[in-house]
Amino acid sequence: MKILKTFGKRYPVSAFLILCFGFTWSIWFTVPFFAGSDWSLGRIYVGAGFGPALAAIFMNQLCGHGADIGNKKWWLCFSTFFALLFGLYFSILLTGDGITAEKFSQARPAGISVTGILGVIVSAVIGSFVIASLAVSRSKALSSVSKWHVSIKWWLIALLLPSVWMMLGVLMASMTGEKIQVEAVEHNLELQTWGLYTARSILLTFLVVAIGEEAGWRAWMLPRLQQRFSPLLSSVFIGIAWGLWHFPLFVIGQYSDPPEMVFAKAGACIMLGIVFTWLYNRTGGNLLMVVLLHTAMNSSPRFVPFSEQMGVFLILSLICMIVFDKMWRKSRVQL
Structure with a gap:
C-alpha cells in the first residue's frame, strides 16, 4: 500500500488512468x-464497469481526502439509489433494451x-456506491455532483445546448432537402413503449x-492536467483517453461499429471534451x-430529429469557446 500511495502521489494522472482502464476493461x-x-x-x-468515477474515488481515498464511506448519510444515499438502479436494471430483464429506438422495438426480454x-x-451496487461516495466526498470537485445552486443560464446551456445544435442542423438540412428522422415516429413505437424506453435511457x-x-x-483528471497544461491541451489529452476507454464496447458488440472506429470515437471525444472543459471551468468546477x-x-x-448538419454548429461553438475564453492559455486551477 505504501508503494501504491507513493506512486499515486508522484504520478497521480498515470495512476488514475491505470486504475480507470484496468477496472473498466477487466469488466x-x-x-x-x-x-x-x-x-x-x-x-x-x-453498467458495472464505469472506472473513471471509481478511480477518482479511490485516488481521493488514497490521498486522504476522500469520502467518509459508511456513515449514515452515505448509507441513506446508497440504499436510495440502489433501489432505483435495481428497478431500472431489472426492467431490462423484463422488456429487453436497445441502443436505439429501432433496436428496442426489436428487442426480446433477457428474462x-x-x-x-x-x-x-452487481451493477446496482457499483452505481449506488459511486453516487453515495461522491455525495459525501470531502473533495469539493466530486461532491459538487449535488451542487445545484447554479445560475439558471448554466442549467439552460447544459440541458439545451445539444438540442440547439440539432435543431439548427435540422433547419440547415431542410434547406438542402435532406430527409429528417425522428426515432419514435420512424419506427412506429407506441407512445407508452417509447416513453418507457426514453425514461429508462x-x-x-x-x-x-x-x-x-x-x-x-x-x-x-481535468483540474490536475490544467495545473500543467492549458484548458485546450488538457481537453485533447482527456479526449484521447476518453475515446480509447470505450474500445471494449466495440469489441463485445455493445456498439454496432467495428473496433477500428474507436479512433473516430476519440476524435469526437476531443471535440466534445473542449465543450465539457469550457462548461466545467465556466461554472467554477x-x-x-x-x-x-x-x-x-x-x-x-x-426528442429532436438528428441531422449530420449539426456538426457545423458544434464546430462553430468550439471555435467561439476557444477564442473568447483563450483556451490555449494556461489558467490557475485550485484542487
Whole structure:
C-alpha cells in the first residue's frame, strides 16, 4: 500500500488512468462470458464497469481526502439509489433494451435468470456506491455532483445546448432537402413503449453513464492536467483517453461499429471534451453541470430529429469557446 500511495502521489494522472482502464476493461471484456450475445443482458453488466468515477474515488481515498464511506448519510444515499438502479436494471430483464429506438422495438426480454439477477445486483451496487461516495466526498470537485445552486443560464446551456445544435442542423438540412428522422415516429413505437424506453435511457445515462464518466474525466483528471497544461491541451489529452476507454464496447458488440472506429470515437471525444472543459471551468468546477450536459448529449436524439448538419454548429461553438475564453492559455486551477 505504501508503494501504491507513493506512486499515486508522484504520478497521480498515470495512476488514475491505470486504475480507470484496468477496472473498466477487466469488466467489459468479460461481459460476453456472462451475457453471451444478449445485448440487453450485456448492457446490464456494462453498467458495472464505469472506472473513471471509481478511480477518482479511490485516488481521493488514497490521498486522504476522500469520502467518509459508511456513515449514515452515505448509507441513506446508497440504499436510495440502489433501489432505483435495481428497478431500472431489472426492467431490462423484463422488456429487453436497445441502443436505439429501432433496436428496442426489436428487442426480446433477457428474462429472469441467475446470471441476470447477478448482473442487476452487481451493477446496482457499483452505481449506488459511486453516487453515495461522491455525495459525501470531502473533495469539493466530486461532491459538487449535488451542487445545484447554479445560475439558471448554466442549467439552460447544459440541458439545451445539444438540442440547439440539432435543431439548427435540422433547419440547415431542410434547406438542402435532406430527409429528417425522428426515432419514435420512424419506427412506429407506441407512445407508452417509447416513453418507457426514453425514461429508462435518460435515468441510466444520468445516474450511471454521465456520473460514472464525468466524475473521473472532468472533476478529477481535468483540474490536475490544467495545473500543467492549458484548458485546450488538457481537453485533447482527456479526449484521447476518453475515446480509447470505450474500445471494449466495440469489441463485445455493445456498439454496432467495428473496433477500428474507436479512433473516430476519440476524435469526437476531443471535440466534445473542449465543450465539457469550457462548461466545467465556466461554472467554477461544477460536476453536476457537466453530468447534465453529458446526459443531454446522449438523450437529445430521443426528442429532436438528428441531422449530420449539426456538426457545423458544434464546430462553430468550439471555435467561439476557444477564442473568447483563450483556451490555449494556461489558467490557475485550485484542487
